[in-house]
Amino acid sequence: GQQLNQSPQSMFIQEGEDVSMNCTSSSIFNTWLWYKQEPGEGPVLLIALYKAGELTSNGRLTAQFGITRKDSFLNISASIPSDVGIYFCAGLNYGGSQGNLIFGKGTKLSVKP
Amino acid sequence: NAGVTQTPKFQVLKTGQSMTLQCAQDMNHNSMYWYRQDPGMGLRLIYYSASEGTTDKGEVPNGYNVSRLNKREFSLRLESAAPSQTSVYFCASTVSGGSLYGYTFGSGTRLTVV
Numbered sequence: 001g002q003q004l005n006q007s008p009q010s011m012f013i014q015e016g017e018d019v020s021m022n023c024t025s026s027s028i029f030n031t032w033l034w035y036k037q038e039p040g041e042g043p044v045l046l047i048a049l050y051k052a053g054e055l056t057s058n059g060r061l062t063a064q065f066g067i068t069r070k071d072s073f074l075n076i077s078a079s080i081p082s083d084v085g086i087y088f089c090a091g092l093n094y095g096g097s098q099g100n101l102i103f104g105k106g107t108k109l110s111v112k113p
Numbered sequence: 114n115a116g117v118t119q120t121p122k123f124q125v126l127k128t129g130q131s132m133t134l135q136c137a138q139d140m141n142h143n144s145m146y147w148y149r150q151d152p153g154m155g156l157r158l159i160y161y162s163a164s165e166g167t168t169d170k171g172e173v174p175n176g177y178n179v180s181r182l183n184k185r186e187f188s189l190r191l192e193s194a195a196p197s198q199t200s201v202y203f204c205a206s207t208v209s210g211g212s213l214y215g216y217t218f219g220s221g222t223r224l225t226v227v
Contacts, residue, residue, distance in 0.1 A: 031215075040220070041221070042220050043156070044218070045215050100171075101215065101216060104155060105154065106155055
């Protein structure tokens with residue numbers, strides 16, 4: 001089945017540093033989504049990308065839909081302690097009876113004040 | 114706006130016991146999902162319901178059953194709990210399976226089987 005390779009698995013950074021994480025797949029996706037999960041909560045949608053090459057920002061977060069439709073990256077600029085959590089990428093294909101999301105295994109972000 | 118509500122939030126079971134995890138959404142979504150989350154494994158799909166009256170297996174369905182009670186509610190049942198089912202369980206919903214907006218998740222049920 002389809003799989004997403006998300007890297008890095010974890011990051012330990014200093015407050016104020018920029019962060020970059022990415023997802024790659026052997027399959028093409030029509031939509032890429034990035035979620036954040038805080039401790040004790042469910043994942044929450046951060047950014048959705050719908051077109052190859054699309055670059056979208058949400059505050060200090062920027063994500064891009066790779067031109068090959070097989071990858072996506074998420075950047076966080078000037079990290080702050082509340083950025084701590086697990087970030088998941090997810091790919092979606094339309095059509096069929098379901099169009100299930102496929103999730104990466106997550107990048108755990110720790111921010112040192 | 115409650116979104117997706119899961120109950121209970123925490124549960125400890127003995128091996129062999131049964132229980133049902135409840136999920137309800139108030140967004141008029143058609144599709145609902147059950148995932149389990151284990152350290153280093155990400156989110157794995159257990160079962161899903163594309164619409165009221167239908168259910169299908171996901172990636173890891175063994176040991177579970179589901180019921181789509183109505184459009185709002187989708188329950189997950191463990192008939193005979195095993196320690197391997199210790200996990201955090203998330204329910205999610207979306208307008209339809211091909212929705213462009215991804216899924217809305219509940220806050221999870223933390224299950225420990227001893």
